[in-house]
Amino acid sequence: xxxxxxxxxxxxxxxxxxxxxxxxxxxxxxxxxxxxxxxxxxxxxxxxxxxxxxxxxxxxxxxxxxxxxxxxxxxxxxxxxxxxxxxxxxxxxxxxxxxxxxxxxxxxxxxxxxxxxxxxxxxxxxxxxxxxxxxxxxxxxxxxxxxxxxxxxxxxxxxxxxxxxxxxxxxxxxxxxxxxxxxxxxxxxxxxxxxxxxxxxxxxxxxxxxxxxxxxxxxxxxxxxxxxxxxxxxxxxxxxxxxxxxxxxxxxxxxxxxxxxxxxxxxxxxxxxxxxxxxxxxxxxxxxxxxxxxxxxxxxxxxxxxxxxxxxxxxxxxxxxxxxxxxxxxxxxxxxxxxxxxxxxxxxxxxxxxxxxxxxxxxxxxxxxxxxxxxxxxxxxxxxxxxxxxxxxxxxxxxxxxxxxxxxxxxxxxxxxxxxxxxxxxxxxxxxxxxxxxxxxxxxxxxxxxxxxxxxxxxxxxxxxxxxxxxxxxxxxxxxxxxxxxxxxxxx
Numbered sequence: 001x002x003x004x005x006x007x008x009x010x011x012x013x014x015x016x017x018x019x020x021x022x023x024x025x026x027x028x029x030x031x032x033x034x035x036x037x038x039x040x041x042x043x044x045x046x047x048x049x050x051x052x053x054x055x056x057x058x059x060x061x062x063x064x065x066x067x068x069x070x071x072x073x074x075x076x077x078x079x080x081x082x083x084x085x086x087x088x089x090x091x092x093x094x095x096x097x098x099x100x101x102x103x104x105x106x107x108x109x110x111x112x113x114x115x116x117x118x119x120x121x122x123x124x125x126x127x128x129x130x131x132x133x134x135x136x137x138x139x140x141x142x143x144x145x146x147x148x149x150x151x152x153x154x155x156x157x158x159x160x161x162x163x164x165x166x167x168x169x170x171x172x173x174x175x176x177x178x179x180x181x182x183x184x185x186x187x188x189x190x191x192x193x194x195x196x197x198x199x200x201x202x203x204x205x206x207x208x209x210x211x212x213x214x215x216x217x218x219x220x221x222x223x224x225x226x227x228x229x230x231x232x233x234x235x236x237x238x239x240x241x242x243x244x245x246x247x248x249x250x251x252x253x254x255x256x257x258x259x260x261x262x263x264x265x266x267x268x269x270x271x272x273x274x275x276x277x278x279x280x281x282x283x284x285x286x287x288x289x290x291x292x293x294x295x296x297x298x299x300x301x302x303x304x305x306x307x308x309x310x311x312x313x314x315x316x317x318x319x320x321x322x323x324x325x326x327x328x329x330x331x332x333x334x335x336x337x338x339x340x341x342x343x344x345x346x347x348x349x350x351x352x353x354x355x356x357x358x359x360x361x362x363x364x365x366x367x368x369x370x371x372x373x374x375x376x377x378x379x380x381x382x383x384x385x386x387x388x389x390x391x392x393x394x395x396x397x398x399x400x401x402x403x404x405x406x407x408x409x410x411x412x413x414x415x416x417x418x419x420x421x422x423x424x425x426x427x428x429x430x431x432x433x434x435x436x437x438x439x440x441x442x443x444x445x446x447x448x449x450x451x452x453x454x455x456x457x458x459x460x461x462x463x464x465x466x467x468x469x470x471x472x473x474x475x476x477x478x479x480x481x482x483x484x485x486x487x488x489x490x491x492x
Contacts, residue, residue, distance in 0.1 A: 027234075027235035027236065027248025027249055027250060027251060028248075028249075028250065028251035028252055028286070028287040028289050028290050028293075029248065029249050029250075029251030029284065029285070029286050029287070029290060030246060030247065030248040030249075030284070030285045031246070031247050031248075031249075031282065031283070031284050031285075032244050032245070032246045032282070032283040032285075033244060033245045033246075033281065033282055034243065034244050034279075034280065034281055034282070034283070035243050035244065036279055036280070036281050036475075037280075037281030037282050037476065038092050038094060038099075038244075038245065039092065040281055040475075040476060041092075042090060042091075042092040042101055043090075044478055045101070046087060046090055046103060049203070049204070049207055050085045050087070052203055052207060053082055053085060053199075053200060053203050054082055054083065054084060054085060055081060055082065055083070056081070056082045056199055056200075056203065057079065057080065057081050058080040058081070058082070058110075058195040058196065058198075058199045059080075059195060060076065060077065060078045060080070061076070061077040061080070061188060061191045061192070061195065062074070062075070062076045062077075063075055063187055063188065063191070065187050072118060073116050073117070073118035074116060074117050074118065075114065075115075075116040075187070075188070076114070076115050076116070077112050077113070077114050077133075077188060077191075077192070078112065078113050078114075078115070079111075079112055079113045080110060080111075080112040080192070080195060081110065081111050081112065082108055082109075082110055082196070082199070083109045083110060083111050084108065084109040085106060085107070085108045085109075086106060086107045086108075087103050087105075087106045088104065088105030088106060088107070089103075089104050089105050090102065090103045090104070093242070094240045094241065094242065094243075094244070094245055095240055095241065095242055096240060096241075097145075097147075098145045098146055098147040098160055098240065099145065099146050099147070099148075099240060099245070100143070100144075100145045101143065101144055101145075101146075102141065102142070102143040103140075103141065103142040103143070104141045105139065105140075105141075106140040106141070106142065107136065107137060107138050107140065108136075108137040108140060108196065109134065109135070109136060109137075110134065110135035110136075110137065110192070110196070111132070111133075111134055111135075112132070112133050112134075112135065113130065113131070113132055113133075114130065114131055114132070114133055114173075115128070115129070115130035115131075116128060116129060116130075131173070131174050132174045133171055133172060133173050133174060134171075134172045134174075135169055135170070135171050135172075135192060136169060136170045136172075137166055137168075137169045137193075137196055138167055138168045138169065138170075139166070139167020139168050140164065140165065140166050140167060140196075141164070141165045141167070142163075142164045142165075142200060142204065143161075143162065143163060144159065144161065144162035144163075144204055144208070145159075145160040145161040145162070146158060146159055146160060146208060147160055147240075148237070148238040148240070148245075148247075149237055149238075150234050150235070150236055150237045150238070153220050153233030153234055153235075154215065154216055154218060154220070154233070154234060155215040155216075155218070155234055155238070155247070156212060156215065156216065157208060157211050157212040157215055158212075159205060159208045159209075162201060162204045162205060162208075163197070163201055164196070164197040164198075164200040164201045164204070165197065166193040166196050166197055169189060169192060169193055169196075171185060171188075171189070171192075218232075219232065220232060220233040221233070221254075223256070224253070226256070227255065227256065227297060227298060227301040227303060228253045228254065228255065228256065228294065228297045228298065228301075229253070229254050229255070229256050230251070230252075230253055230254075231249070231250040231251065231252050231253075231254055232249050232250070232251070233249060233250050234247060234248070234249055235248045235249060235250055236248055251286070251287070251290050252289065252290060252293040253290070253293040253294040253296075253297045254293070254297065255297050255300065255301065275462070275464065275471070275473035278462060278473055280460075280462070280473040280474055280475055281474065281475045281476050282458075282473070282474050282475075282476060283471055283472070283473050283474075284471065284472045284474075285466070285469045285470070285471040286469060286470050286471070286472075287468055287469055288350055288351055288352040288357075288467075288468045288469070288470075289468075291350040291352075291357065292347070292349070292350050295347045295348040295349075295350060296347045299344055299346070299347040299348075300347075302343075304343060304344035304348075304361075305341070305342060305343035305344070306342050306343075306436070306439075307339055307340070307341050307342070308339060308340040308342065308431060308435055308436070309337075309339040309340075310435075311430075311431065311434065311435055312434050312435075313430070313434075316427060316430065316431075317337060317338045317339065317340075318335065318336070318337055318338060319333045319334060319335060319336045319338060319369065320334070320335050322338075322427075325420070325423045325424065325427070326416065326419055326420075326423075326424070328416045328417050329369075329378060329379075329416050332378075332416060333369045333371060333376075333378070336369050336370060336371050337369075337370045338367060338368060338369055338370065339368045339370060339375070340365055340366070340367060340368070340431060341365070341366040341368055341377075342363055342364070342365050342366075342436070343363060343364055343366075344361055344362070344363050344364075345362045345363060345364045345382065346361070346362050347361075348360065348361035349361070351467070351468070352465060352466075352467045352468050352469060352470050353388070353465065353467060354465050354467060355390070355465055356388045356389060356390040356391070356465070357388065357389045357390075357391065357470065358386070358387075358388050359386075359387050359388070359389065360384070360385065360386045360387075361384075361385050361387075362382065362383070362384050362385075363382070363383050363385060364380050364381070364382055364383075364412060365380065365381045365382075365383055365428065365431075366379070366380045367379045367380070367381070377415070378414070378415050378416050379411070379413065379414040379415065379416060379419060380411075380412040380413050380414075381409050381410070381411055381412060381419075381421070381424065381428065382409065382410055382411075382412045383407050383408070383409045383428060384407060384408045384409075385404070385406075385407045385432070386404075386405040386406050386407065387402055387403060387404050387405055387437075388402070388403050388405055389401065389402050389403070389444075390403070391463055391470065392463055393450070393461045393462065393463060393472070394447070396449060396450050396457070396458065396459070396461070397447035397448060397449050397450065398447055398448050398450065399444060399445060399447040400444035401441055401444060401445070402437055402440050402441050402444060403437075404432055404433065404437050407428070407429075407432065409421050409424070409425055409428055450474075455478060456476050456477070456478055457476070457477050458472075458474040458475070458476060459474065459475045459476060459477040460474065460475050461473065461474035461475075462474070
């Protein structure tokens with residue numbers, strides 16, 4: 001039962017093998033990226049975009065020009081390489097028409113090689129020369145507009161518009177005749193600018209294509225364990241506003257190997273990026289139905305049960321301790337050890353409250369006598385338990401604490417005659433308070449680290465209770481060491 005609770009707590013961030021299940025059309029886990037988060041994502045994209053452009057080699061440029069007193073000269077620019085890019089300013093804006101990202105006032109440093117050969121009636125033997133040159137590009141602007149669409153449960157990134165514009169450039173020639181500099185400026189300046197614009201534009205298109213492929217490859221289901229899967233298919237189209245981008249996934253737990261039916265979704269997603277006045281990058285909201293779906297799956301799979309054969313006061317698990325409470329038990333099984341077999345008789349009912357998560361569950365406690373190596377069920381008591389679970393994030397780990405609120409009990413069946421439940425309730429209370437709840441809290445106290453996804457980690461996360469939702473508001477940090485490791489592995 002403890003693993004189930006842990007899995008429910010970390011469902012952030014879902015019937016038999018050939019079953020055919022009709023899934024709900026709603027999204028029960030939503031994510032909102034605020035304008036602060038968009039700025040962070042923009043900076044990362046620009047940084048990685050620059051990394052992909054630096055060392056980009058542009059196509060060779062060749063021209064024949066007429067040089068006074070020299071004649072016809074064939075000039076070739078080769079190994080034109082972008083060495084560095086510096087960004088002066090950038091911005092990202094989202095809205096119903098898409099996401100618009102622009103880089104302005106950027107500069108770029110290029111290196112290239114030049115060579116020429118020429119001949120005329122004055123110089124019948126011909127002349128040639130070669131050398132190096134550097135180019136400084138100024139006032140460069142790069143822009144793109146993209147849109148996000150849901151296609152059968154996956155996200156598609158659509159490039160609507162993109163381009164690069166070079167404002168000005170200067171050329172520094174190393175060696176060469178004096179006339180060559182003017183030729184490069186007059187005849188090749190426009191060609192170099194066009195090569196830079198085309199090269200960077202192609203890289204933008206290529207990068208968006210890679211991002212789209214990555215989004216298309218995201219799974220629609222994630223295996224949680226041997227019992228459950230999480231339905232992470234996207235629901236509806238993302239909602240783009242001037243301050244945020246909102247997406248939703250189905251988010252429900254299902255039994256493994258369930259066939260999901262694709263659904264069309266026309267209802268507009270309505271979520272808020274508000275984080276209780278805290279300026280956070282991301283808000284992830286989980287509906288209480290996510291927890292309910294988990295409880296249903298694990299109940300069906302029979303994983304909500306435990307056997308208690310040890311207690312701090314071990315004497316309680318011996319019939320001799322019960323001789324005054326249930327004399328007929330001691331009379332039939334004198335001085336025999338016992339165990340309590342606890343199992344849920346129905347799926348827990350889970351609600352998100354203003355300060356915690358409330359759960360009520362009906363469990364059967366079977367009293368078993370251990371005699372001569374045989375387990376003998378002698379009675380079963382049904383207990384209605386109400387508990388609360390507070391969830392918090394401490395040092396980037398999700399932790400929980402379970403608290404018993406109340407319980408009531410009645411006799412379900414007995415092979416040893418009528419039992420006085422009022423007398424037995426104290427024993428049940430002892431078992432719950434000294435074994436069951438402490439055991440579950442020990443598991444919950446271990447916590448589970450917030451995930452690191454492709455080098456991105458949650459930072460300064462907070463929990464908000466917004467019935468029927470529970471939300472995690474967090475910033476995101478990019479682990480540079482992770483990026484350097486991955487980049488080094490890629491290069492090698």
